[in-house]
Amino acid sequence: MTKRGMEAKDLFELKSVANPQLSPDGKKILFVETSIDQEKNSYISNLFMKALAENTSATQWTFGKHRNHSPKWSPAGDRIAFISNRTGSNQIFVMSEKGGEAMQLTFFENGVGNFIWSPNGEEIAFSISLKPDQTIQTAPKQEKKKEEKDKELTALVVEEMKYKSDGEGFWNGTYKQIATVDIKTGELGQLTSGKSDYYLQSWSPDGKYIAVTGDLNEERDNSFLTDVFLLDVETEELNKITNSDGYFGNVTWSPNGRYLAMAGSNREFENATLSRIWIYDLETETHSCLTAEWDVMIGDNTIGDFQQGTVDPGVLWAKDNHHFYFLATDHGNTSLYYGNLDGEIYPALLEDQHVYGVAFDGKDQAVVAISKPTEPSDMYSLKITTGETVKLTSVNDKALEDISLSPVESFYFESEGGLSVQGWLMYPANFNPEEKYPLILEVHGGPHAMYGNSYMHEFQMLAGQGNVVLFTNPRGSHGYGQEFVNAVRGDYGGNDYNDLMNAVDFALEKFSFIDPERLGVTGGSYGGFMTNWIVGHTDCFKAAVTQRSISNWISFYGVSDIGYYFTEWQIQSDLSDIEKLWKHSPLAYVNQIKTPLLILHGEKDYRCPIEQAEQLFIALKRQKKVTKFLRFPEANHELSRSGNPKLRLERLTAIKDWFNQYI
Structure with missing residues (x-):
């Protein structure tokens, strides 16, 4: 029987296990299992215990x-x-x-x-x-009994x-x-x-x-x-x-x-x-x-x-x-x-x-929480001296019975300055090497973070729709040393952009089943900035989705909760040099954007405030560009990871539908 690909709504069936705690004698483990209550639209977390020596469920x-x-x-x-x-x-x-x-x-x-x-x-x-x-x-x-109390309206006094x-x-x-x-x-x-x-x-x-x-x-x-x-x-x-x-x-x-x-x-x-x-x-x-x-x-x-x-x-x-x-x-x-x-x-x-x-007992016994691209979340015991691992939980086996999780292939390619950059390609569900598939480039946030060998529900959903998913760690990412992670500072939209485009070129050359005429790009936070930057500098993508993004470093300086110092650290400029801030702002290149762009943003995002999305949307609409703007109520910068479950589902569905429509 052919299994189906992952769907956005499967998020509601999956469980996460985390925070292992070994008992002082090293014989028992406590951990936290989190799931989603669809009816109440909320997260549920409970404690589970398991004796390590017993072959029983937690x-x-x-x-x-x-x-x-x-x-x-x-x-x-x-x-x-x-x-x-x-x-x-x-x-x-x-x-x-x-x-x-x-x-x-x-x-x-x-x-x-x-x-x-x-x-x-x-x-x-x-x-x-x-x-x-x-x-x-x-x-x-x-x-x-906590009762709702009328809150008296008063001014917020700000002095810092x-x-x-x-x-x-x-x-x-x-x-x-x-x-x-x-x-x-x-x-x-x-x-x-x-x-x-x-x-x-x-x-x-x-x-x-x-x-x-x-x-x-x-x-x-x-x-x-x-x-x-x-x-x-x-x-x-x-x-x-x-x-x-x-x-x-x-x-x-x-x-x-x-x-x-x-x-x-x-x-x-x-x-x-x-x-x-x-x-x-x-x-x-x-x-x-x-x-x-x-x-x-x-x-x-x-x-x-x-x-x-x-x-x-x-x-x-x-x-x-x-x-x-x-x-x-x-x-x-x-x-x-x-x-x-x-x-x-x-x-x-x-x-x-x-x-x-x-968790570690101080001697030879440890318990580790592990995720892989095709294994969302489980606990393993680890014998330190031998490296032997034994799987302790299988919390998602039932939910994944009829689902085909897409594997990934890791690779390295040479980018600007001879720099070696790592990337991954996730195959589409039920892959047939004789067919041609669209490709979606994912760009992570941070920028000082790292994509890796971990489960990503968004990636699996896109692969489940028949897309190739390409993700990579451009300069600025952690995982490759101090010089590599520092290389993006002062160069946003420079060689980090070249790394991403070189990743696409490498994938097109290496994987013949990718359709070069059907490319999409998406990312959040710094990845949203880079999505905006990419579509302002190339027309090779047929559709784009920008999430919780930065479009204007000049206004970001004053509206973000980290704006003034993050801008100085990363762009290496402040309001005394408006020209440099504007040079690195995707909004400056909005005239060049031809790619249909979906804009997703949380109303209560104080990290990358929603005015960043508003500016971009109005600039695009004023020029009659193809765009749409989704504002998620009460959502902050963490919407995609730990936000309101129904809004997470709405977000994933919007991404899927936009790419299905335009590529």
Whole structure:
């Protein structure tokens, strides 16, 4: 029987599993499974548990149509804490590892954020947003029955440039603080206060300190640093251990408490700087960068549009206090690596895949969350010494029974300056080498991100419609070293454009089944900018879809939540040089656009505000060009990845229909 290709609506049948957590004895695993409730048009997340030694399915541990996520084992392994929005906002709950009713620990009107267990298992530290005149005791408590209250209209007073952010909206005057709650008594404590944001990292093994990060610079608008602090739990004193010269996070303690590992950089190339592993020795009070000579990005920078609730745990220490494991992004893969204090680095799990989560028992057992182009999301156990993996879940097998997932072929081609660039070609569903197929070029956002060997629902849907899908990592992408990722800065629309067009030329020459007269292009964010740029500089594409795009760097400078500094970092210009900003703006070339262009944008996108789309649409319509504009209500920059499910489906359907109509 011939299977059908992937359809947009299949998104509603697929499940994502993420955030593996091994029990302290290494025998059980917790993870989060997320699906979509079509009736309520919402996401559902629940905890699942599985004994690694048993050949049985995972057992569902929480229930209901809510978001239950971020599980963490107690140090003794007898309890599980997690976050749930079942009462209307995110609160911390604790339950026995044997199951049963979960006990609610926090009761705040606006909810809480990240949390960690104390080493003795008696307290939990958590993040909460408070106004300067509020304390943990006076913060508004959650009402048992939340009623709609009339909001009094009042002016928003703005005195800082960083007054809004995509996803969170306008700043409400609160700062992220660190607080604690006693498991038995419910007694609350507050460890930080003031007009700075503190981000919870990890608790020292002896219980004396909590590692936190933050930027204490009073002039926040022009500060882009994050320091690491040791917060004394008893005295509440902060001791800064970094030098206010970079950005650091994912801080973890060695089991003996002597070392702190962190990921970060000194921002030599602004936001294009590779993140590296740093070690702070508390005995000698010295820093060392263990990966200074390794031209690889630490962490997971692979782009996807499917996984929900992914967590990069940072450096995972072994019990010997000397070696550790971590994720890194390299040549289309996010892989698991081994490292030690001597600076040795080796791959621990190196295949063509996307490892988007990992847990480690400190000895020889790990669990990894893996995605591949034809495998959306599953958990695997990993024996460190042998590299042997065993699949623990098959959450999408039933949904994919009648669907043909399209394989990909990786290749490299030579671009401008002799640069080697990686690309992939996804074959159309039910491929017949004797037929001719249209091709759609996909351009990723960032620009400092990476396409790779991961599941992409949009790609599979387009392949399911009988299209060849071409995706590549032009200069500016992560995964190919510091010089490569930095090469796009100051050159938007230059050699990055040449890389993309050379990828198309290479594919047309290598794959004879592509119809050169039926080409399409699409992308979002930076990929939207590049889609706009491409159709303003070539007529070879028969249709284009630009998503959450940038069209005008002059206005972007003032309207985006990151506009002024991102423009200065990336275009390397500001409002003192309007000519340069306009030169790099796709809107400047709108007279040359002949390609039918569909414009997709979220109404509440503060990263690339919708006025960018409005300008482009009006300019095109004024010249009677073929275009259409879809405005997605309440949607922000994350629409394609974690947005309203029905709007995600509407977006995918619009992309499919536009290409079907014009190519």
